[in-house]
Amino acid sequence: MEYIVETNQLTKQFGKEKAVDGVEIRIPKGEIYGFLGPNGAGKTTTIRMLLGLMRPSSGSVHLFGKDLKNNRIAILKRVGSLVENPSYYPHLTAYENLEAIRKIVDVPRARMKEVLKLVRLQDAANKKVKGFSLGMKQRLGIAAALLHQPELLILDEPTNGLDPSGIIEMRKLIKQLPEKYGITVVISSHLLSEVDQMATTVGVISKGKMIFQDSIEAMRRIAQASIHLRVNDPKAVHQALLVYGQKADIKENSVAIQTTADEEVASIVQYLVEQGFAIYRVEEEKRSLENIFLEMTKEEQIR
Amino acid sequence: MLSIMRSEWYKLRKSWVIWLLFIPPLIGLFLGQISMGDIGEANQWIIKLVMANATYALLFLPLITGVVAGFICRYEHQEGGWKQLLALPVTRGKVYLTKYILVLFLVLTMQLLYLGSMLILGAIQGITDPFPWEIVWRSILGGWVATSPLVALQLWMSMIFKNFAAPFSINVIFTLPSLLVINSERFGPYYPWGQPFLMMNIGGEGDNFFFIPWEQLLMVVGGSFIVFFFGGYLYFQRKAV
Amino acid sequence: MILRLLAVDFLKIRRKGLWLLTFIGPIGVVALQMVNYGVRKDYLFSLTDDHWQQYIGNVSAFTPLAIILGIVILTSFMASIEDETNAWKQLIALPVSKREVYLSKFTMISCLLFVSSIILLLMTYFYGLTLGLGEDIPYLQIIQYSLLPFFASLPVLGLQLWLATVCTNQAIPTTVGVISVIFAYSAMYLPDWVIWKWPSLDNQWDQPYLNGLMGIAMGLAIYLIGMTDFKRRDVK
Numbered sequence: 001m002e003y004i005v006e007t008n009q010l011t012k013q014f015g016k017e018k019a020v021d022g023v024e025i026r027i028p029k030g031e032i033y034g035f036l037g038p039n040g041a042g043k044t045t046t047i048r049m050l051l052g053l054m055r056p057s058s059g060s061v062h063l064f065g066k067d068l069k070n071n072r073i074a075i076l077k078r079v080g081s082l083v084e085n086p087s088y089y090p091h092l093t094a095y096e097n098l099e100a101i102r103k104i105v106d107v108p109r110a111r112m113k114e115v116l117k118l119v120r121l122q123d124a125a126n127k128k129v130k131g132f133s134l135g136m137k138q139r140l141g142i143a144a145a146l147l148h149q150p151e152l153l154i155l156d157e158p159t160n161g162l163d164p165s166g167i168i169e170m171r172k173l174i175k176q177l178p179e180k181y182g183i184t185v186v187i188s189s190h191l192l193s194e195v196d197q198m199a200t201t202v203g204v205i206s207k208g209k210m211i212f213q214d215s216i217e218a219m220r221r222i223a224q225a226s227i228h229l230r231v232n233d234p235k236a237v238h239q240a241l242l243v244y245g246q247k248a249d250i251k252e253n254s255v256a257i258q259t260t261a262d263e264e265v266a267s268i269v270q271y272l273v274e275q276g277f278a279i280y281r282v283e284e285e286k287r288s289l290e291n292i293f294l295e296m297t298k299e300e301q302i303r
Numbered sequence: 304m305l306s307i308m309r310s311e312w313y314k315l316r317k318s319w320v321i322w323l324l325f326i327p328p329l330i331g332l333f334l335g336q337i338s339m340g341d342i343g344e345a346n347q348w349i350i351k352l353v354m355a356n357a358t359y360a361l362l363f364l365p366l367i368t369g370v371v372a373g374f375i376c377r378y379e380h381q382e383g384g385w386k387q388l389l390a391l392p393v394t395r396g397k398v399y400l401t402k403y404i405l406v407l408f409l410v411l412t413m414q415l416l417y418l419g420s421m422l423i424l425g426a427i428q429g430i431t432d433p434f435p436w437e438i439v440w441r442s443i444l445g446g447w448v449a450t451s452p453l454v455a456l457q458l459w460m461s462m463i464f465k466n467f468a469a470p471f472s473i474n475v476i477f478t479l480p481s482l483l484v485i486n487s488e489r490f491g492p493y494y495p496w497g498q499p500f501l502m503m504n505i506g507g508e509g510d511n512f513f514f515i516p517w518e519q520l521l522m523v524v525g526g527s528f529i530v531f532f533f534g535g536y537l538y539f540q541r542k543a544v
Numbered sequence: 545m546i547l548r549l550l551a552v553d554f555l556k557i558r559r560k561g562l563w564l565l566t567f568i569g570p571i572g573v574v575a576l577q578m579v580n581y582g583v584r585k586d587y588l589f590s591l592t593d594d595h596w597q598q599y600i601g602n603v604s605a606f607t608p609l610a611i612i613l614g615i616v617i618l619t620s621f622m623a624s625i626e627d628e629t630n631a632w633k634q635l636i637a638l639p640v641s642k643r644e645v646y647l648s649k650f651t652m653i654s655c656l657l658f659v660s661s662i663i664l665l666l667m668t669y670f671y672g673l674t675l676g677l678g679e680d681i682p683y684l685q686i687i688q689y690s691l692l693p694f695f696a697s698l699p700v701l702g703l704q705l706w707l708a709t710v711c712t713n714q715a716i717p718t719t720v721g722v723i724s725v726i727f728a729y730s731a732m733y734l735p736d737w738v739i740w741k742w743p744s745l746d747n748q749w750d751q752p753y754l755n756g757l758m759g760i761a762m763g764l765a766i767y768l769i770g771m772t773d774f775k776r777r778d779v780k
Contacts, residue, residue: 100552490583
């Protein structure tokens with residue numbers, strides 16, 4: 001498969017500390033890639049290396065199948081980005097800020113109106129950015145990133161500082177990009193819930209290392225629900241279930257089974273009752289993605 | 304007030320402003336080194352001081368104090384330091400005064416280190432003439448007093464502008480003309496940026512404690528101090544952060 | 545591409561007062577002589593017979609200081625425009641080479657300084673005419689003393705541009721600038737190889753254009769070193 005973004009053993013070292021350590025990112029075309037990790041896990045450093053802002057200490061970055069080291073400019077022509085806080089020139093208007101970028105990327109002037117409309121800033125186009133709210137600045141940053149019709153859009157914490165309606169709006173905007181324009185999107189966040197509803201693939205980074213990278217479905221599968229049986233004698237029930245051929249885990253005063261299919265649960269319960277166990281409760285427990293994400297990154301931090 | 308002072312001093316100590324203090328003595332060594340010649344004066348120290356003080360007080364002192372004033376505001380301008388500071392239970396007046404006193408303190412230190420560099424240079428060059436302590440003290444302190452209004456203006460400007468270059472430009476625009484103005488007996492005494500030179504010019508009038516008449520000290524240095532200090536003070540009271 | 549970058553750089557300095565400073569510099573230098581001659585023209589005339597020579601000397605006493613401080617201010621201003629919201633990262637993530645970004649900054653400030661020098665030339669000439677300094681107008685000297693300091697100060701530009709772009713704290717380049725101006729003011733005591741002496745056009749062979757030539761060569765060298773370092777560095 002050809003990947004739009006591919007990194008090999010990407011590493012960045014600051015002094016003794018490895019901020020990014022052997023990260024391997026694989027992003028196929030048309031995906032929305034949620035790049036997750038707690039603050040300080042190495043997300044921004046990785047993104048800066050993807051954009052050629054920082055040189056990797058070792059390892060390589062390939063975008064569109066080309067080595068970033070030798071084709072930086074050709075690659076960046078096809079990439080739009082917004083890194084951390086939006087950068088802008090406060091003394092210039094929104095329009096002039098875009099013009100400063102347009103002159104470099106060389107697209108028709110009409111495109112500026114298009115992107116301003118896309119992020120709903122057309123009415124503020126001639127106002128100095130100094131007076132913009134944070135949300136407006138962020139939207140201007142997105143407009144700037146989209147100006148040259150990139151094939152890959154890299155957004156670092158784009159919802160930082162946005163209010164809830166701003167976040168929803170941003171999500172709507174980003175979600176339509178792959179379908180409508182065939183853009184591949186990389187979006188970093190420290191909150192799973194933010195990318196949960198739009199990402200198709202997720203990568204989780206913690207302490208500079210990639211600890212999970214797969215489709216969002218695969219992550220959801222980990223989050224699958226389990227059935228907890230509260231019984232009079234968990235140990236004996238556990239034994240009985242093993243005999244029955246059903247995997248189970250002993251919890252404090254209950255037994256957990258992974259299957260959630262109605263039929264199977266029914267027959268297991270029936271079997272246990274026939275064996276003479278008293279069943280007090282049959283409960284379904286769901287782990288949220290957020291919990292899983294927290295667990296993943298926490299384990300990593302303890303280590 | 305004392306707690307603000309301690310906090311400000313702490314912030315300052317953690318920055319590299321301390322390194323800035325080593326610039327004046329280095330400049331002193333340089334200027335002392337190139338200052339020699341016959342100016343009809345027997346004492347080698349005085350020859351050195353007259354010439355070195357001239358460049359030092361005319362150009363260096365006014366410009367470097369602007370850098371110090373800019374420095375002391377720099378970390379407040381970054382990432383919203385002002386709003387954090389002023390949201391604390393402190394009055395703006397006290398914050399302003401503290402910053403001003405701190406700059407003055409740094410400038411005094413610079414003056415003393417400059418004096419030190421002259422002594423070192425003399426020792427290296429083996430000057431055996433008696434060191435004219437009395438007039439040197441008067442010039443070191445005089446230069447310091449004369450800078451106080453300029454520091455106030457620079458602090459004011461540094462509070463207005465986020466970037467370093469704008470207050471520095473204003474400083475340059477006022478400092479460069481003093482090279483010419485001090486030559487004029489008519490206008491020299493009235494130009495605030497010329498006062499550091501006049502007050503460090505150890506060949507000047509010697510009747511007073513300082514090298515300029517008391518009236519001039521009060522009117523020009525005192526007057527410009529009042530304008531600049533209270534201008535900055537009022538600005539800071541109203542500054543939107 | 546470099547022309548487009550340059551257009552962007554000129555767009556960015558709008559409303560920031562850089563053009564104003566570009567004009568104030570040379571106007572200020574000549575205005576000081578207006579005051580000087582306004583106050584004591586008779587005295588100045590009594591000192592020598594070669595009034596043009598004296599006049600050019602008076603003007604050019606300030607030129608090196610003004611040009612060095614101008615460089616310090618313009619480079620620092622330019623850098624602070626990019627630093628304010630860390631626009632470097634946005635700029636460098638665009639399809640531009642870092643070399644060209646640096647070249648564009650260097651070129652923009654050179655343009656401003658050159659405009660300054662032209663204004664200085666015109667101001668020196670026209671104000672000189674009003675003073676009645678004599679019939680023999682030393683055109684060549686006026687041109688030399690207005691334009692050569694620009695070329696002779698290119699090494700200082702190279703140094704200050706490098707410092708301003710790589711330091712986040714603009715106090716550093718500014719402090720270096722203050723030291724530079726002390727050197728420039730003490731030019732007559734410095735050996736010929738010191739770059740801060742060059743804008744004074746003074747050298748042991750009495751050949752002002754030599755300083756211009758050395759300035760171009762050394763300026764180019766320092767520019768290349770600065771650019772190489774800028775390219776090598778991670779973006780802030």
